[in-house]
Each structure stands twice: as C-alpha cells, then as structure tokens.
Amino acid sequence: MNNDYSLMKGNEAIAEGALRAGCRFYAGYPITPQSEILEYMSTHMEERGGVFIQGESEIASMSMIWGAAACGERVMSSSSGPGYDLKQEGISYLASYNLPAVLADVMRYGLGDGEITEGQDSYWEATKGGGHGDSRQIVLTPSSVQECADLTYLAFELADKYNTVAIILSDGAISQMIEKCYLPDAIEHDKDKYDWAITGYKEKDATKVKVTNMDRTIGHEAWNELMRNKFKTIYDNEQRWEEFMVEDAELVLVAYGISARVCKSAVRSARAQGVKLGLIRPITVWPYPDQAFQNMPESVKALVTVEMSISSQMAPDIQMASKFSKPLYGYLSTLYVPKTEELVAYCKSVLAGNENALEVY
Amino acid sequence: MADIIMAGTGGQGVLTAGKILIDIAAADDKNVSWTSFYSAEMRGGTAACCVVVSEDEIGTPYPDKFDILFAMTEDAYNKYIGDMRDGGKVIVNQSLFSTCEFPKNVEVYGVEASGIANEMGNSRGANLALLGAMIKGTGMMDKKKFGETLDRYFSKKGKASAKNLDCYNKGYEQALKI
Known part of the structure; x- marks a missing residue:
C-alpha cells in the first residue's frame, strides 16, 4: 500500500487500480458517466506497455477483450446504461470460455437513454444478467473512491482465481466524485503463466483447443459440473459486506454504493436523535452476502432497502438472505441522491408503524 | 468539520476553487469529498460543487445543509441560501450582487472579487479573490499556509x-462582514 494519497475521481481510481493490477489491454466506447475510465486508459495504458483501443462499438470492444483474455492478458472494458447492455453477449462468451475479465458498469438512472446523472439502474442486469445461459459473475460495489481502486484490484485477482468475469458495479455519484485514495502497489501480470492461453498458431499446438466454447475437450457433463462447482465455490468464499452499528439496531438499512454513503450519515444522525439505526452494506452483490443476515440481533424489527432506482432491485436478494425473517421496507429515491434527514424521518415513520412494507414481486 | 457549497456561472472557476480547497484540506490531514453539478455548456449555465471537509470518515458527500456558501453570483446565492445551517458563513462576490436583505441566521462576508481580479489583470482570478474572502470570513485555515498551497497547486x-x-x-484583505 502506497503511503501517499492521490485526490482522484472514482472513475480514475478504477482505471489506475486496473493498471496497477496488471491490466494491459482495455477496449471500450465512451458513454457518461464512465468516460473518464476510457480517457484515463487512453492516456496511461501506453506508458505501462499495454494496448488501449477505442472500439467502433461496445460489442466490438467486448470481442477484443475476449480475444486478449484468451491470450492470457489481464483485460478490461467499461460502460454505462444502454452501452452496458451491449456487453451481455460478450459476458456469456467469456463465461462459456472460462476466461477472466473485468468490466466496470457505472450506473445512471432510468430506462432506455434514461438520464446520465446519478442512479442505480443496473443491479438486476449486473447480478442476474450476463447474457444468455446460466452463468454468474462476481459483482463488486464500491462505495468510495478508495474502494474504486481496491475493488478493481481485487476484481482482477478474483477473475484470475476463478476464471470468471468480475464486474465493478459503480454509480455516477461514486465514480464522478473526488476523494483521497491510497493506491495499491503495482504488479506485473505474466500472461504466459497459463497452460490454456493461446500463444500463437502452430501445426501441432495443443493449446489451440484449450480455450473453447463450453470446453468440448471434457464433454458436457464434466463441463456442467465444473461450472456448478465454480459458482458454488465463489458463493461460499467470496461474500463481502460491511456492518455498521447493527449490534443493537432496531431498524437495519441495506444499501450499497452512493446510497450506502447516505445511509451511514443517516445512522449517525438518527442515533444522535435516539433512534437506533444500523447498516448492512453489501460489497459483493453476487455472491450476495447472505451470511450478513444469518445472525441478525433480536433487537432488529425490520429492514429497509435504500436504492436509487424505480423498483427495489435488491429486495428479492434481501428477502432470500434474511429468509423472510423480518419485514422489509423500501426507500427508493430514483434519480435523486437521498437526503439524510428525509431518510431518517422515513425510518422513524417505519418504526412508528406508519409505513407499508415493500411488496416484492 | 465543514459542509461547503460553492456555486456560480460556468467558466468562473467554481469547480477549480473547490478542487483547490480539497487539495489544501487533504494536505492538512483532513478527509475530503468533492462532488459537482453543472450543465453541459463549457461557459454559462450554473456550476456548483459541494465540498465536505471532515476529521472523521465522510458519510454522504451530498449534505442536506451547508456551513459555508461560496457564491460567485447572486443567482448562486439565491439558489443555496435556504439550505444554510444556523450560524453558517456566506461569502458573496459583491461585483455581481445587488443590495439585499440577508437572513439573520448566517454571517455574510463580501468582497468585490471580479473587480479585484480585473484590477490585477487576472480576470479569471475572481474565484481566488473569493477564496481569500472565504478564508478570512471562516478562519477555517491559516491565511499564509493556504496561500502557499494555492501557489503550489498552480505550479x-x-x-x-x-x-x-x-x-x-x-480578496482576503478587502473582505468585510456585511
């Protein structure tokens, strides 16, 4: 860990975190609010000896990183909103080929073009998407500029460890703001360390069959088992979350990204007013941190999901994680960053029995 | 320690003033956050940034209320004056301000920031003159130390x-409590 901090935007921290994790191939296409990732890569990738390409589209960019990943490089792409939609086919192929890759999805608000402003529009897409087929991707949600760097760095480690796609699910607020960031130490990745990576065509090169769709060298049954085991291993080992003042809480907020930052202020403010709030902040949203909900204190009367979305995209995951043991309420602020005191007032109202529980369907 | 809203018209250097402030506060071992709001135009349109400076971990980078309002224009003042905490400090650029009644719950400091900048032959330096007024009005940092760090920022x-x-x-010298 570097002892000197940098003042940087979340997007810049994602890009620099990737470069320090040894990412040497980036392909993408500009779209707000993630464009600084691409811009940063265009400025700094070459000086690290890597390749930056602004593809002709998101789809082409995904095919490019797919190719580079098959050659053993640490690869990355990033997008937002409708641009990120176009990544889904590529994710399915990367999953099918068991290739490591890191994507950043900097969320905004709404459907279609929506708005380019702060929002949390793509939880479902990141956690349940990934194109056709039943693959899962690791999804990490930074809640500060520091975490933008740290979780991107971690994403490359996890992608490599499990031969999977890892997604940084950031949002316009976290990615556009400037904070102090202590950058991780730079490492060099050895793209030749794998026995499966494509190294070049030779008449008798056995590697050319090692990177294939659904690995046909081992047959469907073995491949299915491989995939199931992979997802289960990730689920068992990679749940991450932060608990904040949950021990004696009456009401526990559940939030990630920018919403979690507001929740932290709300917990502090409410406690100063004698109302015991707590916060569970998922850091991975796949795998969802089910373990965080397993031994909820008796004091907890209900849960409140706080999200910048139209529907509560996280509610079904919370209900499954908590096994429906507590009533669930929703504070959904759509395109507005929640106001701390309005959230506190809502929580008081929940505790007073004046709010309806969330209908989850 | 302080929730600060800095606002004006695009091109006046409001976002830069915020970046200078976090640069200096961060070097002083504080935690900082900087978030911005601006319209698509490079010039004109409203521009604002919110700066949080804290000894502790920062929760929301979008506070509900502010301790300091740094207003480069009267429009900016009008937009945010209702969001001030009691006892807050308001710093206004009197070059772009008509006379008005100020609310009783805040202390107001004024300086002819644009006028100073023009006099000094540095018409884009009005943001720095208003920063001087802000340091005087709030006493949040040492005058000399802030000046030195500001110099380093541009270097x-x-x-x-x-x-x-x-x-x-x-800006520091000429700022007066209104």
Whole structure:
C-alpha cells in the first residue's frame, strides 16, 4: 500500500487500480458517466506497455477483450446504461470460455437513454444478467473512491482465481466524485503463466483447443459440473459486506454504493436523535452476502432497502438472505441522491408503524 | 468539520476553487469529498460543487445543509441560501450582487472579487479573490499556509503566476462582514 494519497475521481481510481493490477489491454466506447475510465486508459495504458483501443462499438470492444483474455492478458472494458447492455453477449462468451475479465458498469438512472446523472439502474442486469445461459459473475460495489481502486484490484485477482468475469458495479455519484485514495502497489501480470492461453498458431499446438466454447475437450457433463462447482465455490468464499452499528439496531438499512454513503450519515444522525439505526452494506452483490443476515440481533424489527432506482432491485436478494425473517421496507429515491434527514424521518415513520412494507414481486 | 457549497456561472472557476480547497484540506490531514453539478455548456449555465471537509470518515458527500456558501453570483446565492445551517458563513462576490436583505441566521462576508481580479489583470482570478474572502470570513485555515498551497497547486499544473496569489491576498484583505 502506497503511503501517499492521490485526490482522484472514482472513475480514475478504477482505471489506475486496473493498471496497477496488471491490466494491459482495455477496449471500450465512451458513454457518461464512465468516460473518464476510457480517457484515463487512453492516456496511461501506453506508458505501462499495454494496448488501449477505442472500439467502433461496445460489442466490438467486448470481442477484443475476449480475444486478449484468451491470450492470457489481464483485460478490461467499461460502460454505462444502454452501452452496458451491449456487453451481455460478450459476458456469456467469456463465461462459456472460462476466461477472466473485468468490466466496470457505472450506473445512471432510468430506462432506455434514461438520464446520465446519478442512479442505480443496473443491479438486476449486473447480478442476474450476463447474457444468455446460466452463468454468474462476481459483482463488486464500491462505495468510495478508495474502494474504486481496491475493488478493481481485487476484481482482477478474483477473475484470475476463478476464471470468471468480475464486474465493478459503480454509480455516477461514486465514480464522478473526488476523494483521497491510497493506491495499491503495482504488479506485473505474466500472461504466459497459463497452460490454456493461446500463444500463437502452430501445426501441432495443443493449446489451440484449450480455450473453447463450453470446453468440448471434457464433454458436457464434466463441463456442467465444473461450472456448478465454480459458482458454488465463489458463493461460499467470496461474500463481502460491511456492518455498521447493527449490534443493537432496531431498524437495519441495506444499501450499497452512493446510497450506502447516505445511509451511514443517516445512522449517525438518527442515533444522535435516539433512534437506533444500523447498516448492512453489501460489497459483493453476487455472491450476495447472505451470511450478513444469518445472525441478525433480536433487537432488529425490520429492514429497509435504500436504492436509487424505480423498483427495489435488491429486495428479492434481501428477502432470500434474511429468509423472510423480518419485514422489509423500501426507500427508493430514483434519480435523486437521498437526503439524510428525509431518510431518517422515513425510518422513524417505519418504526412508528406508519409505513407499508415493500411488496416484492 | 465543514459542509461547503460553492456555486456560480460556468467558466468562473467554481469547480477549480473547490478542487483547490480539497487539495489544501487533504494536505492538512483532513478527509475530503468533492462532488459537482453543472450543465453541459463549457461557459454559462450554473456550476456548483459541494465540498465536505471532515476529521472523521465522510458519510454522504451530498449534505442536506451547508456551513459555508461560496457564491460567485447572486443567482448562486439565491439558489443555496435556504439550505444554510444556523450560524453558517456566506461569502458573496459583491461585483455581481445587488443590495439585499440577508437572513439573520448566517454571517455574510463580501468582497468585490471580479473587480479585484480585473484590477490585477487576472480576470479569471475572481474565484481566488473569493477564496481569500472565504478564508478570512471562516478562519477555517491559516491565511499564509493556504496561500502557499494555492501557489503550489498552480505550479503543479504548470500554471504558476504571482497574480493568482495576489488575487487571493487582495480578496482576503478587502473582505468585510456585511
């Protein structure tokens, strides 16, 4: 860990975190609010000896990183909103080929073009998407500029460890703001360390069959088992979350990204007013941190999901994680960053029995 | 420690003033966050940034209420004056301000920031003159230390100019409680 901090935007921290994790191939296409990732890569990738390409589209960019990943490089792409939609086919192929890759999805608000402003529009897409087929991707949600760097760095480690796609699910607020960031130490990745990576065509090169769709060298049954085991291993080992003042809480907020930052202020403010709030902040949203909900204190009367979305995209995951043991309420602020005191007032109202529980369907 | 809203018209250097402030506060071992709101135009339109400076971990980078309002224009003042905490400090650029009644719950400091900048032959330095007024009005940092760091900020960017520090110093000296 570097002892000197940098003042940087979340997007810049994602890009620099990737470069320090040894990412040497980036392909993408500009779209707000993630464009600084691409811009940063265009400025700094070459000086690290890597390749930056602004593809002709998101789809082409995904095919490019797919190719580079098959050659053993640490690869990355990033997008937002409708641009990120176009990544889904590529994710399915990367999953099918068991290739490591890191994507950043900097969320905004709404459907279609929506708005380019702060929002949390793509939880479902990141956690349940990934194109056709039943693959899962690791999804990490930074809640500060520091975490933008740290979780991107971690994403490359996890992608490599499990031969999977890892997604940084950031949002316009976290990615556009400037904070102090202590950058991780730079490492060099050895793209030749794998026995499966494509190294070049030779008449008798056995590697050319090692990177294939659904690995046909081992047959469907073995491949299915491989995939199931992979997802289960990730689920068992990679749940991450932060608990904040949950021990004696009456009401526990559940939030990630920018919403979690507001929740932290709300917990502090409410406690100063004698109302015991707590916060569970998922850091991975796949795998969802089910373990965080397993031994909820008796004091907890209900849960409140706080999200910048139209529907509560996280509610079904919370209900499954908590096994429906507590009533669930929703504070959904759509395109507005929640106001701390309005959230506190809502929580008081929940505790007073004046709010309806969330209908989850 | 302080929730600060800095607002004006695009091109007046409001976002830069916020970046200078977090640069200096961060070097002083504080936690900082900087978030911005601006319209698509490079010039004109409203521009604002919110700066949080804290000894502790920062929760929301979008506070509900502010301790300091740094207003480069009267429009900016009008937009945010209702969001001030009691006892808050308001710093206004009197060059772009008509006379008005100020609310009783805040302390107001004024300086002819644009006028100073023009006098100094540094018309883009009005933001720095108002920063000077802000340091005087709030006492949040040492005048000299802030000035030195401000100088370093521009040097790092290859834009060192004695006129920048002059604008800051004049803004500090001429700022008056209204």
